Amino acid sequence: MSSVLQVQESLDRYPRIPLAAYPTPLEHLPRLSARLGREIYIKRDDGLGPGLGGNKTRKLEYLLAEARQRGFRKVVTFGGLQSNHARITAAAARKLGFEPHLFYFEPRPRKMAGNLLVNQVCGAHMRFIPFGGGGGMSLEASNRLAHLVALLFVGRHYFIPVGGHSWLGCLGYARAALEIHAQAEALGIGDAHLVTAAGTGGTLAGLLAGLRLTGSSLRPLGIDVGKLWKGFPVSLARLATEICRRLGEEHTFEATDIPLIEGVYAAPKYGQPSRACVDAIHTLARTEGILLDPVYTGKAFGGLLDLMERGSLGGRDEPVIFLHTGGLPALFAFEERILNHD
Numbered sequence: 001m002s003s004v005l006q007v008q009e010s011l012d013r014y015p016r017i018p019l020a021a022y023p024t025p026l027e028h029l030p031r032l033s034a035r036l037g038r039e040i041y042i043k044r045d046d047g048l049g050p051g052l053g054g055n056k057t058r059k060l061e062y063l064l065a066e067a068r069q070r071g072f073r074k075v076v077t078f079g080g081l082q083s084n085h086a087r088i089t090a091a092a093a094r095k096l097g098f099e100p101h102l103f104y105f106e107p108r109p110r111k112m113a114g115n116l117l118v119n120q121v122c123g124a125h126m127r128f129i130p131f132g133g134g135g136g137m138s139l140e141a142s143n144r145l146a147h148l149v150a151l152l153f154v155g156r157h158y159f160i161p162v163g164g165h166s167w168l169g170c171l172g173y174a175r176a177a178l179e180i181h182a183q184a185e186a187l188g189i190g191d192a193h194l195v196t197a198a199g200t201g202g203t204l205a206g207l208l209a210g211l212r213l214t215g216s217s218l219r220p221l222g223i224d225v226g227k228l229w230k231g232f233p234v235s236l237a238r239l240a241t242e243i244c245r246r247l248g249e250e251h252t253f254e255a256t257d258i259p260l261i262e263g264v265y266a267a268p269k270y271g272q273p274s275r276a277c278v279d280a281i282h283t284l285a286r287t288e289g290i291l292l293d294p295v296y297t298g299k300a301f302g303g304l305l306d307l308m309e310r311g312s313l314g315g316r317d318e319p320v321i322f323l324h325t326g327g328l329p330a331l332f333a334f335e336e337r338i339l340n341h342d
Contacts, residue, residue, distance in 0.1 A: 004178055007213045010247040011175050014168070015065040019057050019092055020049040026183040026321065032287040038308060039319040041189065042290065043180060046297075046326040051091025051118055054084045054326025055203055058172030059164030060092045066168060067098065067158035076150040077160040078103035080226075080271045082295045082330040085163045085200075087115040090124035100124040101154050103146060105131045114333030127153060139165055139200060139235045163200025165235075167242040173206025174213070174243055180321070181216040189319040191217040196323040197300035198222035198260060199270075200229075201236045203325065208236075208258070209243035212251060218321075220259055221313075223303040225296050226270030227263040236260065265303035271295055273337055276302035281331075281338065293327025294334045 025044045033040045049057025067075055075098045079086040086102045093100035102119060108128035112120050119126055129149065137145075143161040150159060164170070184190045198204050204222035211218055222236075229235060233255035240258075244251040267274050273281075273294035280302035281292045292298040304322060307313040313320065331338060 004181070004214050007174070007178060007210065007247060011171060014062060014171060015069055016061045017065045017068070017096065019061050019095070020053075023179045023183060024048055026180065026187065028187075029288050032284065035287060036305075036308060038316045039189070041187070041192070041319060041321045043183075043321055043323045045176075046324040046328065048326065049088060049092065050095050051088050051122065052326075052328055054088050055173075055323070056085040056088045056164055056326075057092065058176055059169035059202065060089060060160075060172075062171050063158075063160050063164060063166070063169045064092060064096055064098065068096065070158065072098070072156070072158035074099045074101060074154055074157040075160060076101045076103065076154055076157045077162065078105065078146045078150075079162055080104070080295070081106055081109060082115045082271055082327075082333055084115060084293075084296065084325070084327045084330070086124075087118045087329065089160060090119045090122040093124075094122050098158075101150065101157065102126045103150060103153075104128045105146075114330045116333070118329050136230050138230045139232070142229075163202050165200040165202040165239065167239060167246055170202045170206035170209075170239060170243055171246070173203045174210035174247060177207045177210025177216065178214060180207075180323075181211065181214060181218060184218055184321065189321070191219070192319040192321045193313055194218045194220045194321045194323065195300065195304050196220070196222055197296040197325055198224045199226055199296055201232060201260070202239065203323070204258070204260065205236045205239040206243060208240045208253065209247070212240075213244060213247060213249055222258070222260040223300040224260060224262045224264070224266055225299040227266040228270050232262060233258040233260055261303065265299050265306070273298055273334060274302065276306065278338060280305055290324070291328055291331060292324070293330040294338065295330050296327050297324055
């Protein structure tokens, strides 16, 4: 186990281009806490970085630094139609002078709404290639396939895995773990549950590695929002293990070590909000004026509320921190679903 200073020094060995101001706020939610009878906090990574912001900014700081160091002009990534990662990649790439190329392995939608609209405004090159099916692949296999397709269409480029899912990108959330740990300690909630949405899971893996390395008492939990990947916990264990190794400490995570609720709150499917998701969006907006999105954070927060109601997330005296990873533009891609709530 390393000290916070040692982990920080290890992180500082890797090139990074800051794209935002830190730390992001860790806020108490007084009205929601009173309503639920439990102390709830929110970590505001939703406004972090360019293009309406979000958690992927922390990963792109490392990934785009490597792209610049290696002399690439074009950057490529892929994701679902309302991928926050793709949208922030497009904006961050433009900010740093790269040409962004985004791949979607789905039919081209009739309307460029939500994140797709932001991509278009940023002048991202978007390609829609409906492979059909595609379920049951691992993260690693999906990245390899997407990279091959991108080479055919784009030529030489810097490839960013889906969601920034690589040890280098996820150093951003090992760094964030130090930040959240320090803030939680200052507030006297150093043993809180730390809940986040898990789409590609890199945020969770980075947090796990960072918290492990520093011996933090924070208790992370990922809520799967898509049921997308074959062997998801295995991929996350491998990634968290590699992050620790790159930061100078050998620690092996097993799949059983990954605190992930897989599939339970992912219905009806990735990219489609459930009733509980929409309810959660309205709950947080009407108690605290904070907006969640219908693809990631709405589902995860809905899961969090259900876990607390069922007594499956510790006792009422145990504080909870929700990591808000962003996604505001996607609200405007699901207007009918959101507005037909009442």
